[in-house]
Amino acid sequence: MSQSALPAAVEVVNLSHAFGSRWAVRNASFRVPAGSLHGFVGPNGAGKTTTLKAICTLLQPHSGVVRVFGLDVVAQAHEVRRRLGFMPDHFSMYRRMTVFEYLDFFAAAYGIPMAQRDKVIGDVLTITDMDGRRNDLVGGLSRGMQQRVALSRVLVSDPELLLLDEPASGLDPRARIELMEILRELQRMGKTIFISSHILSELAELCDSVTIIDGGKIKYSGSINGLLKTTTENQAFRIGVGAGEPDHSEKLAGLPGVLRAERVEGTDEYRVEMEHRHGASNILLKAMMDLGAIVHSFGEDRRHLNDAFMDLTKGGLN
Amino acid sequence: MLTGTLALLHRALRLDARLLTTHLFRLGFVVLVYFSLVHAQIQSLGLAGAPGLKLFSSMMYLNLGLIVLSGVSFFATAITEEKEEETLGLLRMAGLNPLALLLGKSTSRLIGTLLLLAVQIPFILLAVTLGGATIVQILAGYCTLASFLILTANMGLFASVACRRGGTASAVTVALFVLYFLGGPLFRVIGPALTTSGWLRGNWVSWFNSFSDGVVEGSAYTQLDHILSTGFNGPILGWQVTSNLGVAFAFFLLSWVSFNYYTHPKRQPVATRDVATRLARGLGLRRPRPRFNAIMWKEFHFITGGTHFLLIRFLVYGALVGGTYSLLMQFGGAKRDEAGQIVVCIMLGLLVIEACLYASRLLHDEWREHTLPMLMMLPIPVHQILAAKLLGCIPALLPGLAWLVISLLLWNEGQDHLANMLLLPSYWFGGLVFLLLLTLTLFFSLVVRWGALPLSIAVMLGAAFFGSCCFVPAYSLTQTASDSAASREAAFLVIDAIVVILIAGLQFDIHRRLEIAGSQ
Numbered sequence: 001m002s003q004s005a006l007p008a009a010v011e012v013v014n015l016s017h018a019f020g021s022r023w024a025v026r027n028a029s030f031r032v033p034a035g036s037l038h039g040f041v042g043p044n045g046a047g048k049t050t051t052l053k054a055i056c057t058l059l060q061p062h063s064g065v066v067r068v069f070g071l072d073v074v075a076q077a078h079e080v081r082r083r084l085g086f087m088p089d090h091f092s093m094y095r096r097m098t099v100f101e102y103l104d105f106f107a108a109a110y111g112i113p114m115a116q117r118d119k120v121i122g123d124v125l126t127i128t129d130m131d132g133r134r135n136d137l138v139g140g141l142s143r144g145m146q147q148r149v150a151l152s153r154v155l156v157s158d159p160e161l162l163l164l165d166e167p168a169s170g171l172d173p174r175a176r177i178e179l180m181e182i183l184r185e186l187q188r189m190g191k192t193i194f195i196s197s198h199i200l201s202e203l204a205e206l207c208d209s210v211t212i213i214d215g216g217k218i219k220y221s222g223s224i225n226g227l228l229k230t231t232t233e234n235q236a237f238r239i240g241v242g243a244g245e246p247d248h249s250e251k252l253a254g255l256p257g258v259l260r261a262e263r264v265e266g267t268d269e270y271r272v273e274m275e276h277r278h279g280a281s282n283i284l285l286k287a288m289m290d291l292g293a294i295v296h297s298f299g300e301d302r303r304h305l306n307d308a309f310m311d312l313t314k315g316g317l318n
Numbered sequence: 319m320l321t322g323t324l325a326l327l328h329r330a331l332r333l334d335a336r337l338l339t340t341h342l343f344r345l346g347f348v349v350l351v352y353f354s355l356v357h358a359q360i361q362s363l364g365l366a367g368a369p370g371l372k373l374f375s376s377m378m379y380l381n382l383g384l385i386v387l388s389g390v391s392f393f394a395t396a397i398t399e400e401k402e403e404e405t406l407g408l409l410r411m412a413g414l415n416p417l418a419l420l421l422g423k424s425t426s427r428l429i430g431t432l433l434l435l436a437v438q439i440p441f442i443l444l445a446v447t448l449g450g451a452t453i454v455q456i457l458a459g460y461c462t463l464a465s466f467l468i469l470t471a472n473m474g475l476f477a478s479v480a481c482r483r484g485g486t487a488s489a490v491t492v493a494l495f496v497l498y499f500l501g502g503p504l505f506r507v508i509g510p511a512l513t514t515s516g517w518l519r520g521n522w523v524s525w526f527n528s529f530s531d532g533v534v535e536g537s538a539y540t541q542l543d544h545i546l547s548t549g550f551n552g553p554i555l556g557w558q559v560t561s562n563l564g565v566a567f568a569f570f571l572l573s574w575v576s577f578n579y580y581t582h583p584k585r586q587p588v589a590t591r592d593v594a595t596r597l598a599r600g601l602g603l604r605r606p607r608p609r610f611n612a613i614m615w616k617e618f619h620f621i622t623g624g625t626h627f628l629l630i631r632f633l634v635y636g637a638l639v640g641g642t643y644s645l646l647m648q649f650g651g652a653k654r655d656e657a658g659q660i661v662v663c664i665m666l667g668l669l670v671i672e673a674c675l676y677a678s679r680l681l682h683d684e685w686r687e688h689t690l691p692m693l694m695m696l697p698i699p700v701h702q703i704l705a706a707k708l709l710g711c712i713p714a715l716l717p718g719l720a721w722l723v724i725s726l727l728l729w730n731e732g733q734d735h736l737a738n739m740l741l742l743p744s745y746w747f748g749g750l751v752f753l754l755l756l757t758l759t760l761f762f763s764l765v766v767r768w769g770a771l772p773l774s775i776a777v778m779l780g781a782a783f784f785g786s787c788c789f790v791p792a793y794s795l796t797q798t799a800s801d802s803a804a805s806r807e808a809a810f811l812v813i814d815a816i817v818v819i820l821i822a823g824l825q826f827d828i829h830r831r832l833e834i835a836g837s838q
Binding site for chain 2: 053056057058059078079081082086088090092093094095096097101104105106108109110111114117153
């Protein structure tokens with residue numbers, strides 16, 4: 001099923017919000033399909049946190065409509081709050097509570113009956129691998145541990161949508177990888193995850209879809225594959241051949257639609273850049289066969305999300 | 319070297335001079351002088367004369383009160399705010415030595431506050447024209463206040479250096495003030511007792527008596543008492559000025575010398591369980607879990623200290639009421655009614671202090687810990703969150719209230735006052751003013767980073783002053799027109815209604831500010 005055919009967990013239509021005379025977000029529109037892991041990327045000051053706060057009902061936008069599972073975030077704020085969990089980018093915790101007390105407080109505040117709370121908290125602590133620290137004071141935990149507690153807090157009300165603002169910032173590589181694993185597991189459990197982050201490589205690996213915002217305007221919203229294709233007019237392929245093969249780059253360059261073909265230095269690979277056309281890969285593969293080359297590997301030379309991001313955000317901060 | 323040391327002070331002073339709010343604040347003091355003038359003039363219309371002296375004395379005591387409040391809030395948080403924000407290390411890394419930090423963080427505040435005193439002098443000289451005060455009295459009065467301010471600033475600075483948190487530093491400053499104002503009279507009482515019991519002999523007696531006199535005469539309150547008496551002929555720079563400046567200098571030196579010790583990273587705030595919780599855990603007692611209202615549970619256990627502290631307070635207040643009452647009856651020679659009245663006053667004061675402290679922490683702790691967005695994200699309306707927070711603190715006041723009621727039973731008139739409290743608008747006024755103070759504290763705790771409680775007390779003092787200038791004449795007119803208890807109560811009913819409207823307005827604004835703070 002295509003992304004647009006899926007029901008929307010979040011729908012933002014012409015969202016605008018200004019702080020004084022400065023527009024933080026202007027006419028932003030995008031949708032997050034239900035059950036997806038959606039990345040939200042943009043340079044500092046692009047309007048990410050403002051958009052997140054509008055989605056999670058903390059900020060009333062000046063204009064535009066934001067719906068969460070079809071509910072209006074302004075008119076139906078309380079219903080929306082029951083269905084989403086927001087983890088802000090800064091540590092905001094009751095430092096004098098133990099981990100269990102902290103989660104118990106939020107579970108009670110969300111109206112979970114006492115009889116069910118032990119099981120809910122136990123499950124959440126298992127997911128975040130914090131079961132052994134339930135009696136520790138929150139303020140005495142390391143940053144990575146606190147991040148897990150914050151995630152546990154979000155999960156305790158069993159929200160359908162998780163909004164995570166820079167969840168991996170300040171975490172060491174191990175904690176970061178573990179967090180990503182937890183997020184994948186949560187997606188498998190059917191949660192929609194909307195994650196704002198600067199770490200593009202991780203988003204590329206983790207997310208199904210992405211929205212890029214810059215200067216308060218949406219530059220792209222859709223699948224990661226779509227982003228990598230739309231940000232360039234051309235298509236590139238990498239072809240691995242057997243060792244000691246003669247150089248075919250000139251012949252490849254002469255093929256119809258090929259813009260550039262070169263042997264990658266120090267390897268037995270060719271990089272061929274072609275115009276977008278239907279069946280381009282077939283044409284190229286057939287040509288290689290005709291040349292008598294022994295093809296070991298053949299694939300699209302995908303651009304990295306970093307390149308796409310730099311193209312869309314004009315290569316720097318606003 | 320000196321340029322580096324003075325860099326932070328220089329920057330703070332420049333910043334202070336550029337801020338519009340600083341100048342508006344100074345203008346506010348001029349307005350205060352104006353109202354003081356009106357107040358004195360109104361009073362002089364009656365039988366009381368010497369409006370100049372009235373103006374001068376009201377300004378002196380008002381300044382004295384404001385200096386105490388600034389010591390508890392403004393000066394006591396100079397260094398603790400950096401500790402709590404964990405920015406002290408960054409300042410040290412920027413090459414700022416302890417002296418530079420002390421000058422930049424505290425002395426700049428002191429200079430700003432001294433200017434607030436200086437701005438009043440040209441206007442207060444009107445007191446000479448109005449009659450009753452002399453130039454010598456005015457100069458001596460302002461020298462007394464300036465030296466007391468310098469002492470206050472450095473006492474607060476030392477507390478701020480020595481304590482990890484602003485609240486503790488404020489409490490230490492309060493303790494130092496108690497010693498400053500009550501130490502002398504206390505020594506004067508203890509001295510003869512020690513001599514009779516044989517603890518003090520020979521030269522020690524005269525030395526102790528001189529020390530007690532020195533402490534009493536070194537108090538700004540005593541000195542102002544001398545200055546404001548008719549026919550004051552003392553020196554402008556007397557013992558109080560020199561002793562206060564000397565002690566201030568000693569506090570500054572102590573802060574400088576101990577700075578590195580107290581601000582060592584090992585001594586910075588760490589998350590620990592409070593004493594009562596640790597004691598209870600040791601006894602195998604656990605904190606109960608949230609049942610009906612999670613927010614009420616949180617406030618009760620984490621703002622007021624929970625069941626363990628409730629029990630401790632009940633026992634401490636009981637001991638205080640019983641102990642004071644017995645002491646007054648057995649050794650003080652007081653009658654039952656007098657002792658009961660004193661105990662009621664003590665309990666009332668403690669209850670007010672306790673409630674004010676909860677009010678100052680209720681929202682400010684959430685704001686400081688950045689937990690407001692999480693709270694605002696709960697599927698509970700803001701007014702219910704606020705109500706639950708307030709209700710969570712009420713059980714903590716029960717021990718104080720219980721002992722207040724018991725104390726009222728020890729005071730014959732107390733029972734009449736209790737009955738009047740329920741029936742008469744003039745009695746409601748006191749309660750409403752107290753509620754206004756609490757609401758104002760809640761409001762300021764969302765507006766200022768530190769010192770919401772002293773600021774609200776200062777505003778209430780200012781408002782009382784303004785009220786006495788505007789409402790008292792109006793009230794007197796109603797009394798002149800109809801001198802009956804009914805008209806008095808009717809006048810109070812109107813004033814009560816005004817206070818209720820003020821409280822409602824502040825509540826509305828607190829609600830609005832909470833929503834804004836939650837989104838930040």
